[in-house]
Amino acid sequence: MSVSYELEIRLDPSIREAYLDWLPGHVEEVLKSPGFESAEIFEDDEEVFHVRYRVRSEDLLESYFVNRAPALRAETERLFGGRFETRRRVLECRVRYGAISG
Secondary structure, eight states: OOEEEEEEEEEOGGGHHHHHHHHHHHHHHHHTSTTEEEEEEEESSSSEEEEEEEESOHHHHHHHHHHTHHHHHHHHHHHHTTSEEEEEEEEEOSOOOOOOOO
């Protein structure tokens, strides 16, 4: 079954616009990783954003963590270091439903 890889990103207001300009390109780069199927960006408020990726399997996500994530995280740190906090979590899909129409 697929997994969701979610990031909660708390931004320092001083980088908000620059970060949001940069984020779509970063997400596209992550989506080039094997097994990554889709991504969504959500906004809680002006300083908290969430990115949710759907990945085909835990093994493919683990491969991303080992092979691609270190370089992408280093780039993010180089550009915005010390001005954001990220929390990550992985959720395994147990059941998937289609759209409910009514």
